Amino acid sequence: MVGRRGLLIGGAAFAGLGGAGWVGWRSMGSADAAAAMAADLRQSLPAVAQAEDLIRYATLAANSHNTQGWRFRPHDQGIDILPDFSRRTPAVDPDDHHLFISLGCAAENLSLAMAARAQGGHISFEPIGEGKVTVSFGAATATDTTLFDAIAHRQSTRSDYDASAVGTADLQALQLAAAVPDVDFVLITERAQFTRLSDLVTAANTAQIADPAFTVELKHWLRFSPNAAMAARDGLYSATSANPVLPEWLGPLLFDMVFSAKSENAKIARQIASSAGIAVFSGAKADPAHWVQVGRACQRFALQATALGLKHAFLNQPVEVPAFRADLAALAGLPGRRPDIVMRFGRGTAMPYSLRRPVEDVMA
Numbered sequence: 001m002v003g004r005r006g007l008l009i010g011g012a013a014f015a016g017l018g019g020a021g022w023v024g025w026r027s028m029g030s031a032d033a034a035a036a037m038a039a040d041l042r043q044s045l046p047a048v049a050q051a052e053d054l055i056r057y058a059t060l061a062a063n064s065h066n067t068q069g070w071r072f073r074p075h076d077q078g079i080d081i082l083p084d085f086s087r088r089t090p091a092v093d094p095d096d097h098h099l100f101i102s103l104g105c106a107a108e109n110l111s112l113a114m115a116a117r118a119q120g121g122h123i124s125f126e127p128i129g130e131g132k133v134t135v136s137f138g139a140a141t142a143t144d145t146t147l148f149d150a151i152a153h154r155q156s157t158r159s160d161y162d163a164s165a166v167g168t169a170d171l172q173a174l175q176l177a178a179a180v181p182d183v184d185f186v187l188i189t190e191r192a193q194f195t196r197l198s199d200l201v202t203a204a205n206t207a208q209i210a211d212p213a214f215t216v217e218l219k220h221w222l223r224f225s226p227n228a229a230m231a232a233r234d235g236l237y238s239a240t241s242a243n244p245v246l247p248e249w250l251g252p253l254l255f256d257m258v259f260s261a262k263s264e265n266a267k268i269a270r271q272i273a274s275s276a277g278i279a280v281f282s283g284a285k286a287d288p289a290h291w292v293q294v295g296r297a298c299q300r301f302a303l304q305a306t307a308l309g310l311k312h313a314f315l316n317q318p319v320e321v322p323a324f325r326a327d328l329a330a331l332a333g334l335p336g337r338r339p340d341i342v343m344r345f346g347r348g349t350a351m352p353y354s355l356r357r358p359v360e361d362v363m364a
Contacts, residue, residue: 028247029227031239031352037230038353042152049117051079052359058110059356060151061299062314063102065089065221066354068234070106073364078120078136081106082364085130087234091217092208092320100131100288101341104295107133109151112303115141116148123296125289133292147177150306155353157311158241161274161346165189170308171277174345177304180297182284186332189277196331197315198272201342202265204317204324209261224251229355239352268315276346278315280332282339294340301343311348316341 042060046053051074058081059068069087073080081103088099107123114121120138125131166174171187178185188197208214222236223229224246229237238245246254272278281298283290305312318324319339328339 028225028245029230031226031245034226034229034237034239034355035352037233038355041356042353044152045113045117047117049113049119054079054110054113054117054119055359055362056356057113057151058106059359059362060154061102061105061109062154062156062302063105064093064098065218066235066237067099067221068102068357068362069099070103070362071364072359072362076137078122078134079110080364081110081133081135083130083132084362089217089221091211091213096288097286097291097340098316098320100291101295101298103133104292104297105299106295107135107292108296108299108303110135112145112148112151115143116145125292127287127289131288146307147300147303150303154302154306155240155311155351156302156313157348157351158271158313159311159348159351160271161276161311161344161348163274164276164347166276166308166310166346170310173308174279174301174304178279178281178297178301180293180300182290182293183297184282184284184334184337185297185301186280186282186334187277188280188332193331194272194275194278197278197328198269200318200324200327200331201272201315202261202268204321205264205268206261207321207323208317209259209264215259219252219255222251222255224248224255233355233357233361237352237354240354242351271313272315272344274346274348275344276310277344279341279343279345280328280334280339281341281343282329282332282334282337286338291340298341298343305345309347310345311350312343312345314342315344318342 045057055072067087069084071082071084083099088096111121111123118140120136122136122138124134224238225248228248281294283294302312318328325338329335329337
């Protein structure tokens with residue numbers, strides 16, 4: 001999945017936290033420090049951008065569990081983006097479908113950044129070996145910077161929205177932005193379909209949570225405290241999902257106590273109902289080259305949504321559980337196809353930004 005849904009960690013009793021617990025609470029770090037680190041990552045791209053600057057902007061792309069499963073290799077002709085299989089998530093993504101989508105998201109950011117600084121930005125995919133995406137340097141071309149300008153502000157906003165409708169002109173802008181070769185894109189705005197989709201997502205979510213391997217993998221990527229988020233600079237930081245920040249000794253314990261299909265499904269149903277629409281993306285084929293294209297399309301959609309003042313988050317459970325893909329394809333009017341990404345969108349308030357690893361840590 002590109003960008004995991006938030007977790008409900010609430011309703012827990014905090015009584016009985018004695019002296020040792022209070023020390024642990026105080027030592028979990030500052031949310032303000034984490035916010036400052038996130039802001040530093042999102043500084044404006046210099047007018048004369050070096051490879052390191054361009055790569056920093058590329059890493060702001062959506063990606064599965066915020067694992068950042070990519071490596072970058074600059075050279076005279078451009079910048080290669082390679083899969084980092086040491087960061088794969090085999091329980092939720094056994095065929096690395098989401099990992100290659102993440103590469104496509106990063107490639108789109110990188111292409112937009114290059115174009116905005118008159119450095120080219122053509123994207124190509126090489127399937128030999130593990131596969132790689134190359135974003136090439138080239139001649140300057142006139143470009144609309146609307147999507148580029150949204151890169152530093154885009155985030156997967158895993159909260160309730162206000163359920164207000166999005167106008168026709170904005171829906172058309174989203175459709176146009178997501179138009180990428182070999183990718184089908186479907187917008188769902190009818191409330192009757194929301195109900196069917198909610199049933200499908202919650203059923204798939206129930207199946208996932210019943211799988212111990214899924215829960216162990218998800219828990220591995222959770223960052224409950226600001227200190228843990230700043231130390232790792234990856235994973236799912238609690239504050240980005242409107243969950244309480246907790247000491248690292250307490251977070252896993254509360255997760256085991258309160259994480260359940262019932263609580264998660266109630267939140268999913270509420271969040272779908274609060275959305276303005278749902279977007280479904282499907283590549284023409286189920287292979288890495290087309291998954292990269294899907295990543296490009298969903299990143300462009302997310303950036304256009306950001307430019308329009310809209311929020312978005314991912315609802316990929318029926319993509320991740322194979323038994324539900326056919327029902328999702330039928331609901332989206334894509335029978336016989338494999339859906340690749342599901343995103344909800346609407347109007348909501350901004351959340352804290354997630355962190356990214358330093359550029360030097362993602363170089364090949």
